[in-house]
Amino acid sequence: xxxxxxxxxxxxxxxxxxxxxxxxxxxxxxxxxxxxxxxxxxxxxxxxxxxxxxxxxxxxxxxxxxxxxxxxxxxxxxxxxxxxxxxxxxxxxxxxxxxxxxxxxxxxxxxxxxxxxxxxxxxxxxxxxxxxxxxxxxxxxxxxxxxxxxxxxxxxxxxxxxxxxxxxxxxxxxxxxxxxxxxxxxxxxxxxxxxxxxxxxxxxxxxxxxxxxxxxxxxxxxxxxxxxxxxxxxxxxxxxxxxxxxxxxxxxxxxxxxxxxxxxxxxxxxxxxxxxxxxxxxxxxxxxxxxxxxxxxxxxxxxxxxxxxxxxxxxxxxxxxxxxxxxxxxxxxxxxxxxxxxxxxxxxxxxxxxxxxxxxxxxxxxxxxxxxxxxxxxxxxxxxxxxxxxxxxxxxxxxxxxxxxxxxxxxxxxxxxxxxxxxxxxxxxxxxxxxxxxxxxxxxxxxxxxxxxxxxxxxxxxxxxxxxxxxxxxxxxxxxxxxxxxxxxxxxxxxxxxxxxxxxxxxxxxxxxxxxxxxxxxxxxxxxxxxxxxxxxxxxxxxxxxxxxxxxxxxxxxxxxxxxxxxxxxxxxxxxxxxxxxxxxxxxxxxxxxxxxxxxxxxxxxxxxxxxxxxxxxxxxxxxxxxxxxxxxxxxxxxxxxxxxxxxxxxxxxxxxxxxxxxxxxxxxxxxxxxxxxxxxxxxxxxxxxxxxxxxxxxxxxxxxxxxxxxxxxxxxxxxxxxxxxxxxxxxxxxxxxxxxxxxxxxxxxxxxxxxxxxxxxxxxxxxxxxxxxxxxxxxxxxxxxxxxxxxxxxxxxxxxxxxxxxxxxxxxxxxxxxxxxxxxxxxxxxxxxxxxxxxxxxxxxxxxxxxx
Numbered sequence: 001x002x003x004x005x006x007x008x009x010x011x012x013x014x015x016x017x018x019x020x021x022x023x024x025x026x027x028x029x030x031x032x033x034x035x036x037x038x039x040x041x042x043x044x045x046x047x048x049x050x051x052x053x054x055x056x057x058x059x060x061x062x063x064x065x066x067x068x069x070x071x072x073x074x075x076x077x078x079x080x081x082x083x084x085x086x087x088x089x090x091x092x093x094x095x096x097x098x099x100x101x102x103x104x105x106x107x108x109x110x111x112x113x114x115x116x117x118x119x120x121x122x123x124x125x126x127x128x129x130x131x132x133x134x135x136x137x138x139x140x141x142x143x144x145x146x147x148x149x150x151x152x153x154x155x156x157x158x159x160x161x162x163x164x165x166x167x168x169x170x171x172x173x174x175x176x177x178x179x180x181x182x183x184x185x186x187x188x189x190x191x192x193x194x195x196x197x198x199x200x201x202x203x204x205x206x207x208x209x210x211x212x213x214x215x216x217x218x219x220x221x222x223x224x225x226x227x228x229x230x231x232x233x234x235x236x237x238x239x240x241x242x243x244x245x246x247x248x249x250x251x252x253x254x255x256x257x258x259x260x261x262x263x264x265x266x267x268x269x270x271x272x273x274x275x276x277x278x279x280x281x282x283x284x285x286x287x288x289x290x291x292x293x294x295x296x297x298x299x300x301x302x303x304x305x306x307x308x309x310x311x312x313x314x315x316x317x318x319x320x321x322x323x324x325x326x327x328x329x330x331x332x333x334x335x336x337x338x339x340x341x342x343x344x345x346x347x348x349x350x351x352x353x354x355x356x357x358x359x360x361x362x363x364x365x366x367x368x369x370x371x372x373x374x375x376x377x378x379x380x381x382x383x384x385x386x387x388x389x390x391x392x393x394x395x396x397x398x399x400x401x402x403x404x405x406x407x408x409x410x411x412x413x414x415x416x417x418x419x420x421x422x423x424x425x426x427x428x429x430x431x432x433x434x435x436x437x438x439x440x441x442x443x444x445x446x447x448x449x450x451x452x453x454x455x456x457x458x459x460x461x462x463x464x465x466x467x468x469x470x471x472x473x474x475x476x477x478x479x480x481x482x483x484x485x486x487x488x489x490x491x492x493x494x495x496x497x498x499x500x501x502x503x504x505x506x507x508x509x510x511x512x513x514x515x516x517x518x519x520x521x522x523x524x525x526x527x528x529x530x531x532x533x534x535x536x537x538x539x540x541x542x543x544x545x546x547x548x549x550x551x552x553x554x555x556x557x558x559x560x561x562x563x564x565x566x567x568x569x570x571x572x573x574x575x576x577x578x579x580x581x582x583x584x585x586x587x588x589x590x591x592x593x594x595x596x597x598x599x600x601x602x603x604x605x606x607x608x609x610x611x612x613x614x615x616x617x618x619x620x621x622x623x624x625x626x627x628x629x630x631x632x633x634x635x636x637x638x639x640x641x642x643x644x645x646x647x648x649x650x651x652x653x654x655x656x657x658x659x660x661x662x663x664x665x666x667x668x669x670x671x672x673x674x675x676x677x678x679x680x681x682x683x684x685x686x687x688x689x690x691x692x693x694x695x696x697x698x699x700x701x702x703x704x705x706x707x708x709x710x711x712x713x714x715x716x717x718x719x720x721x722x723x724x725x726x727x728x729x730x731x732x733x734x735x736x737x738x739x740x741x742x743x744x745x746x747x748x749x750x751x752x753x754x755x756x757x758x759x760x761x762x763x764x765x766x767x768x769x770x771x772x773x774x775x776x777x778x779x780x781x782x783x784x785x786x787x788x789x790x791x792x793x794x795x796x797x798x799x800x801x802x803x804x805x806x807x808x809x810x811x812x813x814x815x816x817x818x819x820x821x822x823x824x825x826x827x828x829x830x831x832x833x834x835x836x837x838x839x840x841x842x843x844x845x846x847x848x849x850x851x852x853x
Contacts, residue, residue, distance in 0.1 A: 006077065010084040012048045012061050018083060019068060020178075020191070033057050033067055113195070114171040117163050120146030130160060133179040138311045142223055144203070148176060159193060162219050164200030167257065172200040175219055194245075202243045205257045210264060211238030214322070215250075217271040217280065219243050221306035225270065228315040238263065247271065247280025250287055258288065266294040268325055273300035285328045297328035301465065316469035323472075356441050364445070366438050370430040371395060371420075373438055379446045384408075386439060392420040392431065399424055407439040461542060463677055471678045475724045481743055484721075490671040493534045495650040499639050502747050503535045503620060504675075506637060509717045510543055510567040510618035512684045516713055517588055519573070520622040521761045522641030523800045527651070528622040529571050531641060535620060536569045538675045543567055550576055555583035556595045556613060563587065563617040570621035584619070588635050591615035624762075637710060637751045640761020685723060687716040689736040695745075695849050698756050698842050707752070715744045738853040745846050752846075753839055758811065764835070766804045767813060769794050774829055784817050784826045 028039035159176030222243035271277035522528035
């Protein structure tokens, strides 16, 4: 074929289509021969030539191929001849979507797409670069994917291929995604190819029983979403996926397939996080708004898509974003200009910060066309005055007028404006107007600063999207309580398996409407304060308040909302005086302190005033004398520290491993921070317990009214821990399940038993050790012992042994058989209770009720 014939038969548009280069409405392209940000190459279709105004390259179709392939003229002629003989790729209006170029397959190849795709599927394992591409895309587990090296589908060589199917499941078309770039290849174009007269859907028509349909923007995104759904077995819940062919690619075939879904309840659009994606959701929603189903959209982060999120953050991020979907209302989206709604207080703060220069908090600058106003020092935090140190500076001469005034005083402000204008040769009315505007701006700035400070004190630290996704995936795990307990152990709390889990759940209640409280009992040196500190360290630090000492009236002097939503830790309650104990008790019971105090009014006169400190707050405290605080004990759960030799051995082994470097502190820190993040994403939701009247506590328990209330509150908190697994009613309340009650009974059984047992936790542990020691002797019923013998045998301090024996004497569990007060008394066990049998009876009593749920 002669060169003139080739030029005549081969339009330059076909050459552009072959290289995947898109022409704009002005017949310009981004020049492939140099870095071109904006289209600078003009295409002349009438003369079949091109001319770049940037790099000055120009010529006909042969020259274009020669420049593009960086080859000689002979090689360019061969390529042009092949294209002119039917191998060209022309733009097809039916298959072009959002700049997606179509690729023709030959008639013979198009006769059986299924056979063609199977050959490409078989060829995938033989291509290392294709497998590497799928791995980098996180799609290595995808089943229905092929690779075309160029043998079967020459014009779409080096493409990953996907099948498009009709409603019968037959492959009726193919999609190709190019995975390599040729010389000078422009990455923005030529990535996406369809066979001629594209038809069919990917991954196929949705299942007829589909209740929720997720529509993505691209096939790669849909393939990623398929893997997430298959892994999570969400398809069993009536969830299907479908891809649109671009932001404006919801075709009649899509709509017809969606209409056939009789059980469809919701359509979810999961498009890219860019302007085109948001506009595409609006257009697609308009096409489907006639359907009687809910239409929502996933808030994809800017610059991200499904596949990029899947690669970077994993399936947890995808599932989380789907959970956070929002109504896709075209009217509301259009009215907001496809932008995220910004709260009015944030808008106000932005406006104030734009008109005030607040980079230095002690030097606020406000500049107007009249003058520059400089506020030195901090603003008053009281709302009844705006006393400031002000510099008024001339814009040209930089001469300053300095004064100190209260901007709320109208006369004083007018006077200072007049004097400043006289010194700086300015108009008095303009300076006065500026000062009025400055006052308004300073008010806004102060209000926002105070609000921000309050939010920083009460709100949880913001988590990144992958952190949230990881935490939510963890909170959705089966046997969540066991996983939590393992993590608590990894954070450095040795042993105390039940106690540490019990205290952890109590601690998480700090942000919930119904807070919980715990009292840790133990002898001196038993590790009760250490356990408290470790549990407190698992809570978000912005929510924890720890006290070693509390003065009598200090609780009354805090800011009104200081304790709200906090976990208050008292390391040793034994040192609190009665007034401080009373205030702490009132914060627990009434969730607020109200005191009458004296304050100065605006005139400086002393007046009576009411001061309020509000809760609710959760609390954990420690003591060695739990039985003394009977009124306190009835308001909280009692936890007895494990003082057994087995627990001592666990602690010693841990200390040895830590000293030898066997235990990695980094892992402990990671476990602690992860638990903190899990607590941060728990929401203070309402809980309804349909089984509340099905469980009765042991009637012999002390103060059973309060214990029953505590038990129900603990069940609520267990339910809230499982909030990402539990169902909700039509009012958004979480519904308690029988497993929550079983978990609550199992965890707090020791606390329930302590309410039944008249011995407190530490005393019960001592008495059981004492009985075991005496039972090992001959004739234990009459065996007599002295305090020194027990102290040495049980390895206890003198003060602890003395206290325990006196308590048991008072309760008539022991009796004195002889001896003298100064030389030592002789004791024997006078009451042999069977605590094991009692525990079994109570456990059986509770389990029988649980089995009936």
